[in-house]
Amino acid sequence: MSAELAQPHRFAHVVRVARLAGRLARTHGADALRARVAGMLHDLARLYPAERLLRECAERGLPIDAFERANPIVLHARLGAELARERFGIADAAVLSAIRKHTLADAVMSPLDAVVYLADGLEPGRDFDARAELAALAFRDLDAAMRATLRSSIAHLTPGRALAPQTLAAARHYGIITPLEERRPA
Ligand SMILES: [Fe+2]
Numbered sequence: 001m002s003a004e005l006a007q008p009h010r011f012a013h014v015v016r017v018a019r020l021a022g023r024l025a026r027t028h029g030a031d032a033l034r035a036r037v038a039g040m041l042h043d044l045a046r047l048y049p050a051e052r053l054l055r056e057c058a059e060r061g062l063p064i065d066a067f068e069r070a071n072p073i074v075l076h077a078r079l080g081a082e083l084a085r086e087r088f089g090i091a092d093a094a095v096l097s098a099i100r101k102h103t104l105a106d107a108v109m110s111p112l113d114a115v116v117y118l119a120d121g122l123e124p125g126r127d128f129d130a131r132a133e134l135a136a137l138a139f140r141d142l143d144a145a146m147r148a149t150l151r152s153s154i155a156h157l158t159p160g161r162a163l164a165p166q167t168l169a170a171a172r173h174y175g176i177i178t179p180l181e182e183r184r185p186a
């Protein structure tokens with residue numbers, strides 16, 4: 001699909017993410033305005049082709065790890081935070097953090113990081129079996145929703161595909177992957 005055709009879909013997605021993130025934030029005592037702003041701006045670099053993501057990150061001196069080098073699409077999150085700062089003047093560290101962590105999660109997830117991560121994965125336009133159930137869980141229990149959503153996204157990775165270091169760290173933090181399991185042969 002061309003970038004031109006994808007744009008309206010992308011815009012509808014970010015509006016749904018912003019709405020859901022705002023509602024989740026309100027439910028869990030996080031800042032709803034920050035959640036909506038992060039939701040609106042989280043995918044600014046989502047349509048950039050791989051070589052542009054790599055080039056624009058390199059131009060800004062952002063470090064690129066082996067996983068990102070092999071899967072440049074994930075860089076849209078970190079580059080997106082830079083674009084939010086440069087183009088929209090977003091200086092709020094909490095908003096920039098939520099944008100940065102929305103794709104891979106991380107070892108440390110603030111409530112705002114978690115609501116944006118969950119809203120991105122669970123907005124009503126996403127089409128997978130457990131979506132509605134996980135979205136309902138996200139309103140009841142943020143940590144439980146993070147555990148279940150991470151577990152589901154890890155389970156749906158292509159077998160044999162490496163886990164990003166940040167996602168592995170998040171999985172360890174939420175107790176999904178224990179050191180014992182990591183040593184177990186696949
Ligand atoms: Fe994204």
Ligand SMILES: [Fe+2]
Nearest residue numbers: 013042043120
């Ligand atoms: Fe997104």
